[in-house]
Structures are given as C-alpha cells and as structure tokens.
Amino acid sequence: MQSSGWRGRRRETWARYPCVLGWIVGLLGLANVAVPALGAELVQLTTGPGNDTEAAWSPDGQRIVFQTDRDGTLDLHILDLATKARTPLAAGLGHAAFPAWSPDGKWVVYSYACFTKTALEGQEDGYNVFLIPATGGPPRRLTQGRYRDYCPAFLADGKTIWFSSDRGVKDKSNAVSLHAVSVDGGEPKVVLRREGSDRAAVQASFSPDGRSFAYGTISGFRDNWRIVLARVDRPADGYVLTEAQGCFYGPRWSPVGTVLACTGFRLGDPGWGVWLFDAQTGRRARLDSGQGQSRSPAWSPDGRRLVLENNRSGTYKLYCLQTPELPEAPPASTSPGDRSQVLHYCFAKRTDTAIADSSPRSNHGHIRGTPIWQEGAIRFGPPGASIAIPNAKGFDFGNGAFAVRAVVKAPEQPQFAMIAMGEYPGNRLGWQLYIADDGRAWFNSRTTELAYRGARSDEPLPTRRSVTLTGIRDAVGNARLYVDGSLQQAAASGALCVYGPPVQVRIGTQYNGTAPLLGWLYDIAVYSRELSAEEARGDSLARFWAEQPSARPKKP
Amino acid sequence: MMHQWVGTVIVMAYLGLASLASASDPQRFEVAAWVDHFDFATVFDSEKAEGLSQILDHVRETGATTILWRNCGGSTMRYQSRIEAHHHGSQLDKRRIAENRPVYGWVRYGETQPDIIAEVVRLCRQRGLRPGIHWPFEETHWAGWTIGQFNLEHPQYWGQTAQGQPWWGRVSLAYPAVIRHKLALVDELVERGVEVLFLDFSRTGGWGPGYEYVEPVVSAYREKFGEAPPTDPKDLRWCRHVSEYVTRYLRQLHDHLKASGRPVELAVGIPGIAPLGDEPLVRCGADWRRWVEERLVDTLVINHVTWDRKAPLESTQAAYREVLCTVAGRCRVWCPVQQYNYSTYGIPAYQEATGKKPEELAEALTRLAHQAGAHGISLECVDYNNYSPAVRDALRRLTSGACRQVR
Numbered sequence: 019m020q021s022s023g024w025r026g027r028r029r030e031t032w033a034r035y036p037c038v039l040g041w042i043v044g045l046l047g048l049a050n051v052a053v054p055a056l057g058a059e060l061v062q063l064t065t066g067p068g069n070d071t072e073a074a075w076s077p078d079g080q081r082i083v084f085q086t087d088r089d090g091t092l093d094l095h096i097l098d099l100a101t102k103a104r105t106p107l108a109a110g111l112g113h114a115a116f117p118a119w120s121p122d123g124k125w126v127v128y129s130y131a132c133f134t135k136t137a138l139e140g141q142e143d144g145y146n147v148f149l150i151p152a153t154g155g156p157p158r159r160l161t162q163g164r165y166r167d168y169c170p171a172f173l174a175d176g177k178t179i180w181f182s183s184d185r186g187v188k189d190k191s192n193a194v195s196l197h198a199v200s201v202d203g204g205e206p207k208v209v210l211r212r213e214g215s216d217r218a219a220v221q222a223s224f225s226p227d228g229r230s231f232a233y234g235t236i237s238g239f240r241d242n243w244r245i246v247l248a249r250v251d252r253p254a255d256g257y258v259l260t261e262a263q264g265c266f267y268g269p270r271w272s273p274v275g276t277v278l279a280c281t282g283f284r285l286g287d288p289g290w291g292v293w294l295f296d297a298q299t300g301r302r303a304r305l306d307s308g309q310g311q312s313r314s315p316a317w318s319p320d321g322r323r324l325v326l327e328n329n330r331s332g333t334y335k336l337y338c339l340q341t342p343e344l345p346e347a348p349p350a351s352t353s354p355g356d357r358s359q360v361l362h363y364c365f366a367k368r369t370d371t372a373i374a375d376s377s378p379r380s381n382h383g384h385i386r387g388t389p390i391w392q393e394g395a396i397r398f399g400p401p402g403a404s405i406a407i408p409n410a411k412g413f414d415f416g417n418g419a420f421a422v423r424a425v426v427k428a429p430e431q432p433q434f435a436m437i438a439m440g441e442y443p444g445n446r447l448g449w450q451l452y453i454a455d456d457g458r459a460w461f462n463s464r465t466t467e468l469a470y471r472g473a474r475s476d477e478p479l480p481t482r483r484s485v486t487l488t489g490i491r492d493a494v495g496n497a498r499l500y501v502d503g504s505l506q507q508a509a510a511s512g513a514l515c516v517y518g519p520p521v522q523v524r525i526g527t528q529y530n531g532t533a534p535l536l537g538w539l540y541d542i543a544v545y546s547r548e549l550s551a552e553e554a555r556g557d558s559l560a561r562f563w564a565e566q567p568s569a570r571p572k573k574p
Numbered sequence: 575m576m577h578q579w580v581g582t583v584i585v586m587a588y589l590g591l592a593s594l595a596s597a598s599d600p601q602r603f604e605v606a607a608w609v610d611h612f613d614f615a616t617v618f619d620s621e622k623a624e625g626l627s628q629i630l631d632h633v634r635e636t637g638a639t640t641i642l643w644r645n646c647g648g649s650t651m652r653y654q655s656r657i658e659a660h661h662h663g664s665q666l667d668k669r670r671i672a673e674n675r676p677v678y679g680w681v682r683y684g685e686t687q688p689d690i691i692a693e694v695v696r697l698c699r700q701r702g703l704r705p706g707i708h709w710p711f712e713e714t715h716w717a718g719w720t721i722g723q724f725n726l727e728h729p730q731y732w733g734q735t736a737q738g739q740p741w742w743g744r745v746s747l748a749y750p751a752v753i754r755h756k757l758a759l760v761d762e763l764v765e766r767g768v769e770v771l772f773l774d775f776s777r778t779g780g781w782g783p784g785y786e787y788v789e790p791v792v793s794a795y796r797e798k799f800g801e802a803p804p805t806d807p808k809d810l811r812w813c814r815h816v817s818e819y820v821t822r823y824l825r826q827l828h829d830h831l832k833a834s835g836r837p838v839e840l841a842v843g844i845p846g847i848a849p850l851g852d853e854p855l856v857r858c859g860a861d862w863r864r865w866v867e868e869r870l871v872d873t874l875v876i877n878h879v880t881w882d883r884k885a886p887l888e889s890t891q892a893a894y895r896e897v898l899c900t901v902a903g904r905c906r907v908w909c910p911v912q913q914y915n916y917s918t919y920g921i922p923a924y925q926e927a928t929g930k931k932p933e934e935l936a937e938a939l940t941r942l943a944h945q946a947g948a949h950g951i952s953l954e955c956v957d958y959n960n961y962s963p964a965v966r967d968a969l970r971r972l973t974s975g976a977c978r979q980v981r
Contacts, residue, residue, distance in 0.1 A: 092666065115666055131665070136621040137680040144680065145665055164680070166665055166672045184674040192671050192679075192719060216718040218671045236671065239718045240741060240780065243669065263739055265729060267669060283729040285740055290729060311727070494805050496737070505739070511806065 060307070061338050063097060063325065064104065069334040070095075072116055073325045075318050076152070077123040082325055083107065083152075084336060085115050085128075094128055096152070097336070108150055108157060115145075116169045119152070121176045125201075126152050127160075129168040129181075147181050147199060160203050167197075167206075169221040173250075174228030177201055180209060182220045187213075194218035196233065196253065210253040215239070223271045223278070224250070225297070232259070232278050232297065234267035237476040241507055243267035245280055247297055249566055255480035257562040258504040259295055261551055266293060268314055274321035277344060281313040292326055294344055300559045301344050317341075360412030361544040363405070363525070365396040373405060377543070379412045383525065395427065395484075395538035398526035403534065405525040412546055413440055415491075415517040421549040422451045422461065423488040423556065425540040428479035432457035436533040437487070438542060441521040444468075446529055448517060451489045453479060453537070461489025461499045463513035471513035473499035475506050483565050484540055488554035502562075503555020601980050604950025605973050606772075606875070606908055607638035608708045611690070612647060613957045615677050621686045623693050630697050633956045635963075637970035642708035642772045642952075643694050645763060648720025648779055649713040652683040653691040653766075657758055659723040660684025669726055671718040695767040706770025706839070707763050708955075711858065712779025714743035720779070724755050733785030736805040744781040747819040748790040756823070757830050764834050771831065771838055773824075775860045776845040776877040776917075783807045783816040783859055791819065808856050817859040821870075828870045841873035841908070843952070845917065848879045848893035850900065866904050873906040875952050878917040886927040887938055894946040908950040909943035911936050911969070913960050920954075921965075933964040937972055944977040 064070040068088030075082055082097045093109035094117050108114040112132025119126060131145040144164040150157040160179065161167050170181035180198050186208060187193045196210040196219045210219050216239040224231045228250065235246045235258070242265040248256035260266040264284035271278050282293035287304065290311040294303045305312065310330030317324060324341050327334040359377040368391040373383040387403030389396050398404055413420075424437050435453040442448040445468055451461050457478030463471050479485055479501070488500040495514035499506045525542060527534045611620045611629050618632075619625035633641065646652055650661040662682040664670035673679040683690055691707070698705035714720045721742055725732070731745040731752050745752045763771065784807030795803040795815050803812050824842075831838045844862045846853040854860040865871050876897060882889035894909050901907055912920040913932075924935045943951050951973075953961065961969070 113666060116668070133680075133682065136619055137677045137682075138615065138619045138621070138625075141680055144674075164674075164676065166674060168665075169668055182668075184672065187674065190675055192674055192717065194671055216671045220668055234668075236718070239714060239716060239743060242740065242742070265740065265742065283740070285734065285738060288730055290727075496805070498737075505737075509737070 060328075063336040063338055065335065067333070069327070069329075070336050071327045071334050072314050073327065073336050074118050074316050075325055076119050077121060077319050079319045081123075081152070082336065083117040083119065083126050085117060094126065094150075096126075105154075107152070107154060108148075113145075114148075118171045120172050120201075121174060124152055126150050127170045127172065127179055129170065130157070147179065149201060158203075160199050160201070161206055166194075171222050171224065173198075174224060180222045180231075181206075182218070182222075186211070191215045191217075194220055196222055210248075216241070219246075221268050223269050225271050226273055226275070230271075230297070232269040232271055232280075234269060234280070238507060241476070244504065245269050245278065245295065247562070252482060252566075255482045257483075257559065258502055259297070259300065259559070261503065262505050262507070263551070269295075270316050271297070272317050272321040273319050277321075277341075279315035279317065279324055279341075281315070292324065294341075296344055298559075298563060300555070303342070303344055305339075305342075312337075356545070358545045358547040359543055360546050361407070361410070361523070361542070363543075364541050365391070365539060366394040377412075381407050381410050381412070381523075383407045389526065392538070395540045396526070397536065397538050398534040399536055401534070402531065404527040404531060407523040407525070410440075410520050410523040413517065413520045413523055413544070415546055417493075417495075417514055417516045418546065419491060419493045419548045420449075420517075421488060421490045421545045421547065421554075422449070422542070423486065423545070423549065423554065424451060424542040425484050425486050425556075425558070425561070426453075426479075426535070427484045427538040427540075428453055428457060428459075428481045429535075429537040430481050431536075432478065433536065434533045435535040435537060436524070436526065436528045437535055437539065438523070438525045438544075439529060440517070440523050441529045442517055442519075443521055445515065445517075446521075448515070448520065449489070449491065451487060452533070453535075457481075459485075459487050459499060459501065461487070461497060462510075463491040463495075463497045464515035465495075465512050466514050466516070468515060469512075471495075471497045471510035472508075473497045473506060473510055474508040475499060475501050476508070481537075484538070484558075484561055486554070486556050486558040486561070488549055488556075490548050490554075492548050500551065500554035502558040503551050505551060602639060603944060603973055603977050603980050604640055604908060605636060605638045605969065606640040606642055606706070606770075606950055606952045607633045607636055608642045608644070608772075608953060608955040609633050610644040610708070610955050610957070612644065612652065612678065612681070613955070615681055617958045621681055621683065623688060623697075626690065626693055627697055630694070630701060630703070632958060634701060634703065635966040635970065636953055636956055636961055637966075637973045638703060638953070638956070639950075639973075640704040640706050640770055641694070641698050642706045642770065643691070644708045644710075644955075645691060646709065646722075648710075648715040648717070649722025649725060650720050651722075651759075653762075654684055654686075654689045655759070655762055657724070657755070657762070659726075661719055663723070664719040664721075667726065670721060673717065673719040689766070691763065691766045691768070699767075704769050705767065706772055706841075707768045708772050708774060709763075710774045710777030710779065712777050712781060713745065714779040714781075715777070716780055724752075728752075731788075733781065734787045735784060736787045736803075736807065738787075741785055743779060744785050746786060746788045746791065747823045748786070748788055748794075753823055753826055757826065760827065760830060761834075764831070764836055764838060769836075769838060770841060770873075772841040772843060772873075772875065773827075774843040774875075774877070775854065775858045776843055778858045782857060783813045786816045786819070786859075791816065810852060810856070813852070813855045813859060814861070817855055817861040817864075820859040821861055821864060821868075824865055824870045825868070839872045840870070841875050842871045843875035843877045845877040846880055847876050848896045850896055863900060866901050869904060871905050873908060873949070874901060875908045876910055877954065878910050878912055878919040881919060883927050886924050887942065890939070891942045891946065894942060894948065898947050906949035907947075908952040909939070909946070909948045910954060911939045911943075911951045912954045913956075913965075914954050931964070932962060933968040936961075936965045937968045940969060940972050940977055944981060947981055949980050 073084040092113040094107040117128040147160040148157045197206040199206040246256040266282040269280040276298045292305040315326040362377045375381045383405040389403040437451045439450040459475040497510040497513045618628040695705040732740040733744040879893035915922040
C-alpha cells in the first residue's frame with residue numbers, strides 16, 4: 019500500500035550548476051522576430067538517481083513538491099528550499115503523480131494507482147485523485163473507479179479540484195475531458211467534455227483572479243498539442259493560443275500576471291523547451307536552456323522564478339531560474355493599404371443601403387433586404403437579406419492564391435449558413451466560406467474539373483464569442499482553413515480551378531439567397547494572395563478578451 | 575469422455591512431432607502464424623506465462639511452424655524493454671491519451687514476469703516452433719497512446735508535412751539517432767533469442783512519404799534534382815527519394831543482424847505487391863524489388879495481392895507467379911492465407927466472391943502457394959478462433975501432408 023509521512027528523510031545539497039549562463043531567451047513575437055538574448059542563472063535543485071519531474075511550488079514559496087522514480091515507481095517528494103531537505107510525501111507501492119498544492123498550502127492533490135492483479139483478474143480502480151496533508155499523514159481518496167484521473171488542480175476557492183479524466187467517454191473512444199470534484203469527495207462532474215479518439219483537455223491552470231484558465235488540447239492522433247484559453251464559467255468557448263505547427267502542452271499561469279509558461283516545441287528547436295506566452299497579447303518567448311530538454315515549468319508564488327525539469331545530466335532533474343520579462347512587441351497584422359486586399363467590410367457602423375469597401379478596389383456592396391445590425395455586427399436573418407457586390411473587381415484570381423477572412427459569431431442553433439461565396443461562369447459555387455449544420459466551418463475551392471475541395475474546422479465553432487475564420491487557396495492548390503489563426507487539420511489539395519471575373523460575390527447567403535447567416539458577421543476581407551498564420555489570427559485574441567471583460571487577465 | 579481425452583493427446587502429440595520436424599527441416603513448407611497476444615487478452619491471461627502458453631497452443635492448431643509474435647503496439651513495447659515505453663506507461667505521461675478499454679487498456683506487459691518475449695521464445699522452442707517477431711513498420715498504431723518514449727523525447731526528429739506541420743507519430747529515418755534507436759530495439763529482440771524478424775510494411779500507423787518533408791530529406795532532394803520537392807506526397811519521384819532512406823535502414827538492419835553472430839532471418843511484408851506496380855512505393859516507401867536485388871531480405875512476405883473479383887483464385891495464382899518470377903529464387907516467399915480482411919482481399923472477400931467455405935478457401939490458397947513454388951504461407955493474424963476449427967484442421971492436414979515440403 020501507499021505509505022505517507024516524513025519517513026526516510028534524506029538531505030540533498032543544492033548544486034549550483036556551473037555552466038549557468040547559457041540561458042538565452044530567444045524571444046519571438048507573433049511575427050517570429052528574434053530579439054536579443056537575456057542572461058539568466060540556472061540552479062540545479064535535485065540530484066541523485068532517477069527522474070524528478072512535474073514540480074509545483076508551494077504557495078508560501080518555501081517548498082517544492084515533485085514526482086520521482088528514483089525508487090522504481092513514482093513517488094511524491096517535497097523539497098524544502100530553506101533547509102534543502104528532500105522528504106518523501108507519498109511513497110511505496112504504486113504510482114503517485116502530478117502533484118498540485120491547495121491555495122493555503124496545507125494539502126497536496128495528486129493522481130495515484132496501485133495494481134495488484136492482472137487486467138484479466140480484474141482491477142477495481144485505475145488512477146484516481148487523492149489528497150494528502152502537505153506535512154504528511156494518511157492520504158484521502160477523492161475519486162474511484164477504473165479511470166485515468168490525472169493532472170488535478172485546485173480552484174482559487176480551495177474547495178474544488180479540476181482534473182483530467184477519461185470518465186464518461188462514448189463508444190470506447192479514448193477522449194479526455196475536464197472534471198471537477200469537491201475536496202469533500204462525491205461524484206465528479208464534467209466541466210468540459212471532449213468526444214472522439216485522441217481528443218483531450220489536459221492540465222487546467224487558473225489565472226490569478228480565478229476567472230480564466232488555460233489547458234492543453236489535442237484533436238486527433240495526427241494533431242499536435244495546443245494551449246487553449248477559456249473562462250471558468252464558459253469553458254467550452256475557448257481560444258486556441260498556439261498553432262499546430264508546434265506542440266505546446268502543460269500550461270501554468272503566472273500567479274501574478276498574464277503570462278503562461280508551458281512545455282513546447284516548434285520546428286527548428288533543438289528539442290522540448292519552456293515557452294512563455296502572454297495570454298493577453300499572444301507575445302511569446304522560448305527559453306533556450308542550452309543542453310538537454312526542459313519541460314513542465316511551474317511558477318514561484320511571486321511569479322519571478324520558474325522550476326522546471328531538464329535532462330542534461332542524463333535523467334530529468336529539477337532546476338530553477340529567474341523568469342525574464344517578455345519584451346513589448348506589437349503583433350503582426352495586415353498593413354493598411356495592402357494592394358492585395360480586394361475587399362474589406364467592417365460592420366461596426368450601421369448603414370442602410372450600401373456598405374463601403376475600404377480596400378483599394380472600392381468594391382462597395384449593396385445591402386439587400388433588411389438585415390439586423392447589433393453590437394457592431396450584421397445578421398442576415400430575415401429572408402432576402404444579403405450583401406451583393408456588382409462587378410466585383412480583383413476576384414479574378416486565375417489559378418493563383420487567394421484568402422477570405424471573416425470575423426463571425428456562429429448561430430446558437432447549428433445550421434447551414436453561408437458567410438461569403440463567389441459565383442463564376444460555369445462554376446456557380448466557385449469558392450465558399452460557410453458553417454455546416456454540425457456547427458463546423460468550411461472553406462472550399464474547386465479543382466480544374468470543378469470538383470469540390472474543402473477544408474473543415476476541427477471542432478464546431480463556439481457560439482458565444484466571435485471567431486476569425488480564414489480560408490486560403492494557395493498557389494499550388496491547397497485549400498486550408500484557420501480558426502483564430504490556428505490551422506485546422508482537415509485540408510484539401512488539387513484546388514487548382516482558374517477563376518476569371520465573377521458572376522457575383524455574395525455575403526450572408528448562398529448565390530440564390532438561401533442558407534442565410536443567422537449568426538453575426540463583424541468584418542470580412544478578401545485578398546488575392548495567401549495570408550500568413552499571423553495574419554489569419556488578426557486581432558482575434560484581443561477580441562476574445564474584449565468580449566469578456568470580466569475575465570480579461572490583468573497585469574499586477 | 576475417455577474418447578475425447580485420447581483424441582486430444584493424439585492431436586497434441588501429432589502437433590509436437592510435426593513442429594519438431596519443421597524446425598529441423600529447411601525444405602519444410604512454412605506456416606508462419608502472426609500472433610498478437612493483445613488480441614487474446616480477454617480470453618487468456620496474457621500477462622502470465624500460463625496464458626502465453628495457452629495462446630501458443632491455440633495457434634499451433636493451425637499447423638504453424640513459425641510464430642511471428644507481436645513485439646509492440648506502435649512504438650510501445652510489449653515486453654520489458656530497457657529503452658522504450660510500454661503502453662500502460664501512457665497512463666503516466668500526460669502527453670498520451672491513454673487507452674482505457676477494460677482489460678486492453680490496463681494490461682502491463684512491460685512489467686510482466688517473466689519477460690514476455692523471452693518466455694515466448696522458450697515456449698516456442700519447447701514446442702518445436704521457430705520463434706519470430708512481427709514488428710510493424712509503424713510508431714503509432716493509429717492512436718496517441720501507442721507513441722513511444724523515443725518519439726516523445728525527440729521532437730527534433732519528428733516527421734513533417736509539406737505544409738510544415740510536425741507529427742510525433744513518426745521519427746524520420748533520415749536521422750542517424752533514429753536508426754541507432756531501432757537497431758538497439760533489434761538487439762533487445764536478438765538477445766532474447768528470436769530467429770525471425772518480420773518487418774510488416776502494411777502496418778505503417780498512418781505514416782507515408784507525406785511525412786518525410788524533414789530538412790535532411792528535403793535538402794537531399796534539392797541537391798539531387800535541383801528543385802524543391804513536390805508538395806504532392808504521392809509524386810513518384812518524391813516517393814522513390816523517400817524510399818532511399820527506408821532502403822538505407824534495411825541495409826543497416828541487414829548488416830546489424832549479420833554482425834550479431836546469430837542466424838536471424840529477416841522477412842519483410844509488402845501489401846498490394848501484385849499485380850506489380852508502384853503501390854508499395856507510394857504507400858510506404860517500400861522499394862522491395864531493390865531489396866530483393868540487393869539480397870537484403872531473406873524472406874518476402876506477400877501481405878495480400880490485389881486479385882480480380884471475377885476470377886479470384888485464378889488471378890491470385892497469376893499474382894503469386896508474378897512475384898515469384900520477379901524474385902527469381904533470390905529470397906524465400908511466403909504467400910497469404912489471410913483471415914483478416916482490412917485489405918478487402920482476405921478469406922472473407924474470397925468467400926464473398928466464390929461462395930466457398932473458409933476451410934475450402936484456406937486449402938485452395940495453400941495449394942496455390944505451394945504449386946507456385948512459394949516457401950510457405952503466412953497467417954495474418956491468428957486470433958482466438960478467427961481461423962475456425964475447420965480451417966485450422968484443413969491447414970494442419972495439408973501442410974503436414976500434401977504440402978509438407980517446398981516444391
């Protein structure tokens with residue numbers, strides 16, 4: 019059985035790592051601009067055999083709890099930063115993993131399993147959530163059953179614990195959702211449901227005010243881990259902060275600010291590293307840790323230091339460092355006066371019969387019917403409402419690239435809704451950006467034989483906040499879709515249709531007035547070129563926070 | 575009751591004698607049974623030696639002479655590997671979305687005592703069977719929980735699409751460290767005494783040339799052809815270029831096995847091999863004709879052939895002959911008697927096309943292979959009773975009788 023308490027006390031010496039100094043911070047804004055290196059001192063915290071991982075700093079800043087496999091299975095140990103003493107907290111048979119502190123520092127919550135039978139002989143429990151006094155004592159079981167309950171975290175109230183779990187999955191899929199359980203136990207409740215194979219929400223971490231949280235997500239076995247921001251009271255309407263061109267997981271929100279630390283990798287990196295993201299602006303930095311891989315950062319309570327694991331010595335050991343400041347850098351966006359822009363409507367101000375185009379092409383639109391205007395957006399609800407662009411100029415893309423970017427809020431009830439489309443001679447559905455009746459967004463172009471080639475969003479669109487959709491047909495005929503700058507997995511190739519002058523460009527409905535957009539359209543722009551991922555992201559992060567001012571993270 | 579018991583003893587004695595004979599006879603027509611013990615997990619206790627023994631005895635009823643035991647799921651190992659994870663380890667790595675099905679999700683093959691591969695080798699020898707390994711050419715078995723520790727720890731070697739998206743489901747063979755890791759896994763198997771190493775190119779776990787747009791492969795392409803590689807991953811020139819890395823790996827594997835000092839037979843399984851075409855190249859960078867030409871492989875395993883629905887057995891026979899003619903005696907060839915039908919060319923598909931019973935088809939396919947001059951048949955995969963008792967009887971009778979020796 020699992021033992022507990024302060025038995026087997028062993029002391030360890032802090033080992034100041036000699037070759038400090040290579041802490042270079044490769045700072046990257048959204049436009050991937052490298053900035054000068056910042057020095058930082060790396061200090062080794064643990065030594066000895068095995069791997070010391072998944073550290074968490076106590077709220078009083080005096081202790082670090084972590085998991086270690088130095089004795090074979092995973093145990094929890096506590097490192098006292100003043101005395102340098104390392105003490106087992108939960109050790110013995112079975113695996114104890116993913117520790118986290120209660121806000122008052124009196125408890126540690128973690129995941130634990132101990133198997134004494136083979137799978138065929140039968141196992142009642144899998145990995146479940148346990149609570150143990152931080153000073154040692156008998157652990158208390160909070161969940162039970164043959165599930166994988168892991169990565170628990172306390173909410174700010176100290177009374178509720180969120181954790182990741184495969185509870186409640188349908189059709190034997192291996193999805194992981196976020197669940198909540200009271201510190202008093204009881205039946206866990208689902209907080210954020212993920213459905214389908216290899217779809218997961220893992221490791222919630224809360225903002226200092228407790229209103230927002232971040233977590234890692236993955237959407238299928240071909241996807242990469244990404245970081246999502248969400249409100250605690252609206253967990254399903256998350257914003258994907260990182261792109262699938264990298265792999266980012268295990269976010270930890272700074273206790274005092276807007277910056278997240280997580281483990282990440284992007285092409286060109288030497289391996290796993292610690293990344294910092296400003297949840298408010300999207301600015302980012304990779305901490306270059308020199309030798310070895312660095313993972314699983316966790317903040318000190320004052321937000322000035324990080325503890326992390328690094329394997330430069332051959333096994334993972336804990337280290338800490340002073341956290342560098344993220345420098346100010348404006349996010350990239352499309353520049354005004356972009357000659358490739360062939361249409362740009364902003365619906366912030368109501369107009370009656372015409373909508374002015376701010377692109378160089380002056381493709382002013384005619385408003386048909388009586389659409390609804392509200393809160394800086396337009397809705398094509400009543401039958402007959404749409405925007406037509408007669409003699410649209412610049413939409414003859416030939417076989418070249420083009421992009422359509424729209425800021426929309428999806429309808430509450432999923433239904434087929436056309437955002438924008440272009441009709442061409444002999445090619446009535448030349449290109450379309452729309453929401454399907456399952457709530458997912460699509461962008462499609464055509465082959466030279468006019469066969470459909472579409473890209474689809476990974477998930478149904480959120481309905482309680484706006485999203486920025488960008489459909490791109492690139493120069494070699496790939497059709498791609500971005501949601502808030504995040505490339506979606508389902509893409510298509512062979513979209514090499516040649517576009518001449520259009521018959522019509524329509525916004526808000528299908529070519530014949532059907533499939534009205536019953537959600538809200540805030541802004542739409544069309545370009546006769548590809549847009550970068552950063553351009554596709556646009557100001558979506560700022561919009562995300564602006565639409566929920568009560569949850570907006572604040573700097574200290 | 576007594577009658578049944580006597581019958582069982584006779585069958586077991588017969589099986590034992592037949593198997594012992596096969597191990598010592600190089601001209602014996604092989605019956606290579608692929609065994610995925612994970613698929614027996616709800617029937618026998620696959621975490622215990624007794625269960626492994628029961629699995630082998632069940633499989634042996636097919637007349638098997640060689641056992642191709644599955645060593646992994648994706649790149650998680652099903653034995654006590656020192657250098658790779660096993661799939662229960664996925665429960666302890668938050669990057670993996672763990673398998674959670676009752677029994678299947680909770681087996682702990684990495685902790686099983688005794689070590690599964692070592693025990694299976696011992697049990698095979700005890701039964702006069704040649705112990706081999708079925709090693710899919712994959713690092714993910716179409717699921718995140720099958721990603722191994724090496725992949726998780728080395729994102730810098732991950733595959734990459736033409737659009738620049740990395741994928742942890744595959745590390746590229748273009749990196750020497752990846753090859754070293756694979757050869758180290760081979761050492762673990764050789765140490766345990768396996769005599770056949772069978773690389774299955776049908777199971778690629780979602781990998782294909784579309785994930786090889788990594789820097790070394792792209793640079794080499796530019797250097798060779800003076801232009802950027804095509805973004806279409808099915809472009810034949812690109813696929814041929816990617817296949818160079820697979821071939822290079824096979825050369826190193828071949829040399830590594832030879833250097834081990836133990837006689838380990840290297841077999842490769844190719845899907846859609848005939849009628850001859852470029853499908854294996856496009857699908858998984860498998861330039862098998864070159865491997866045969868360079869004598870890198872000892873045995874070519876036909877995973878399936880694309881037979882004609884209007885003339886199932888006749889076209890199968892023609893396809894077998896086409897392959898054997900191409901091989902021209904440079905390596906051994908095993909033909910499929912495939913119960914699995916994911917290819918849509920297995921026994922169930924023959925049944926649909928011919929109206930014959932499975933045991934009739936198993937017999938007919940075995941005779942076709944034998945008459946074409948093949949060196950054996952391969953059974954993909956022998957699960958619990960998926961080859962019915964009648965099929966097992968038919969195969970056992972034929973391969974210990976009329977088709978006992980290679981023609």
